[in-house]
Amino acid sequence: MRNNRISSVTLLKATILSLWLTMKNLFRRPVTVQYPATRRPIPERWRGGTFALTTDKETGEENCIGCKLCERICPSNVITVEMEKHSGRGWAKSFILDLQACIQCELCVQVCPTDAIVMVYGMETPVTRREDLILNKEKLMANEKLYPAAWARGLKLQQLHEPERGTEEKRGVVGK
């Protein structure tokens, strides 16, 4: 209630300014994207979809060696791996990923030594039953065929984080 002396000139100016601001926006293009009809482009590094277990391109063998590193690092404990050993390497006997509590931090992908677990591009991954969110090994293997794999891979990230990494590598150089 202090200085409630509003001169009519400032009031008029403010009115015109406010109306002008909204008027300008009236003729700007709406930014709304009508989702199912039009889609915004997904950036290359997008994460947030579901997961997949990869297989070797040449031999068709699954990459996962059941080392349980992803199980260990998951902050919300959604991964459970059982390991078995035969034919000279480790295998994942079972691999269960519970998407209900996943926080999409991608740490599991980052630690994977064999690029076995990856996230996939896929916006339309909701399901109608809770059980469908618990991904077992079969579903994870099937996801590899269903969706394209995302940008991040364990080895790629690990190489990116190598402290002795040379500067002339193919990575974005900014400011020069």
Next chain:
Amino acid sequence: MSFLEGFVQGIVLLGSVLGVVAYLTWFERKFSGRLQSRIGPYWVGRPHGWLQPIADGLKLLAKEDLTPLKGDGLLFNLAPVWVVVISFLGFAFLPFTSNWVLVNIDLGLLYFSAFGSLIVVGVFVAGWSSNNKYALISALRTAAQMVAYEIPLVLSLLVPAVLVGSLDFKDIVEAQREGWFVFFPFVGQVSILVFLLSALAEGNRIPFDLPEAESELVAGFSVEYSGMKFAYFYLGEYVHLLAVSLLTSILFLGGPDGPLFQGGIWVAIKTLAVFVGILWIRWSFLRLRIDQMMLLNWKFLTPLGLLNLLIAGLWASLNYT
């Protein structure tokens, strides 16, 4: 006019006002959407959401209708009906063209303002009977606001009446053939300003939407209402807004008078223009506080309205003697 004729005309009027109001809500949503870089209604009746008002009506009809157990059930259910009926009654006296009006009486202006001021009863009762603290505060605010703003509203409505020397809408429209009152030096502009401001306050629109102040009182007096009863309040608000726009076009903008041709189409165009102006103001301003609002009324609008009425009276008495 026989009873039957009047009845049919009344039904037609009611139906057309309802239809117009339904599409005014659609228009507001579309307009405000574009103002805010959104699209607004889109899917129902693609691509412009033409069927949105109908879908909304059906949705509200199908919704569960709740009455608070500890509230006053009878009053709670009566209040929305009251608001809607009173809002519609105002239309009976408004002329849509130069020669068609449902109830043709000499005191149209007086009746209109009398009915307009009865809305506050419904809103207050709604807030009171909800037995909700937010609704109660809102009801008290509404009562203070609507009763206070009634004064400048009537003062500004009286200016055209004084200038013409009649309370009959037809006379006022007739008199504006020589010049619209909005172009009447000083008096006309001041009274249209005062009228629009107080009418916005009466209709609970931003910048005066204190009774429904969403960020403070959640939804104000209508916080306990759901379904069709809520829709009645919504309807009442828009009917009131339409009435205000229509009244502005009749009292100040010359009504059916206009270049090229005359008649109801000009009333419609002017009403729409005023309505767009009100919407634009609504989506461009912020809410006043209750004390500032009262200050604006008692220290600014009421004295200005009185002064304006005095000048209009002086002019009229000098000219008509």
Next chain:
Amino acid sequence: MEERVVEREFGELALNMGPQHPSTHGVFRLQLHLRGETIVKVVPHIGYLHRGVEKLSETLDYDMLPPVYERDDYLSPTSNSLAFVLAVERLAEIEVPRRASYLRIVVAELQRIASHLVWLGTFGLDLGGALGGGATLFLYCFRERERILDLMESLTGTRFHTNMNQIGGVRYDVYPEFDKEVIETLNYIENRVREYREALDANPVFLERTKGIGIVPPWLAREVGASGPVLRGSGIQYDLRKNKPYLSYPEFEFEVPVGKEGDVYDRYSVRVEEMVESARIVRQAIEGLPEGPIHSRKPLKSATLLKPPKKDVYVAVESPRGELGMYVVSDGSSKPYRVKVRSPSFSNIALIPHILPGHLVADAVAILGSLDPVFGDVDR
């Protein structure tokens, strides 16, 4: 626990504002005692969003925690993980490469702008749609913020919980067009913010609703431990980026805006000016982005590798809301023995019982909005 009887004088109306209320900015309950519409007494109740993240961190390894802490203050996620990461780095004496430090600053300052944009928009809502019935300014601000989120998405893959900060460095490096996109976005946002500021500052109704309302005197701000824009709005020049520099902040030129009166308007103007200053910092960081590695540790291969010595540290960063401190105690194992978060929102909302009485209900909403609390941050 039995329900306490509300003690109130005759003629007072006890009004529960929240926990479900459109403008308490989260789940927060204000027990207002009203006489007419004037507030005579306020009892705030918090704890509706307690998630036990401090206790949770005792069971997780250091490397698992940054993404968890990002869920804390959900309007500026990186500043949480930044504080934690800096604390652990000081515990384990890990140096961060300059490039990583610059990238952390870029992300943190961009998120500061985004957070302040959200604040400006919701503040408009609190005032009953400054510049617009209900939501016009709100939607404008969110439209602008969307540009920053898009930028974050192309840099880190997610729009919000970026998981950018990791102990020892950052997770993502920039991509080739990043600098151009950032500069473009900053130009756009600066223009728009200037536009809104002009319209709001010229608006006498806005000034009426904010000037002289909710005055926080400097002594009170000090007493309750307020920080950030709330403290600076009261005229105390205290910004951790200047006063206790961390990362590479000493290398950048920027001002610390302060207010004079400590009212709602001053807090508003401090925040709006901070957006401009943040944009300045981001510009400098992008232009002077050094070459080099982004991580100083060996690549993350297992969660149990990091075992800091037995020590405790307190590290604070300047989050958009104020001083966000992390007190981490290590017992030599791979898990922290104890983590205590000193969250800025918690200290800032301690002002509420002191400054609300005497104001109207409408002002209560404006004042609460001007403190900018985030309840994920308050309750943790």
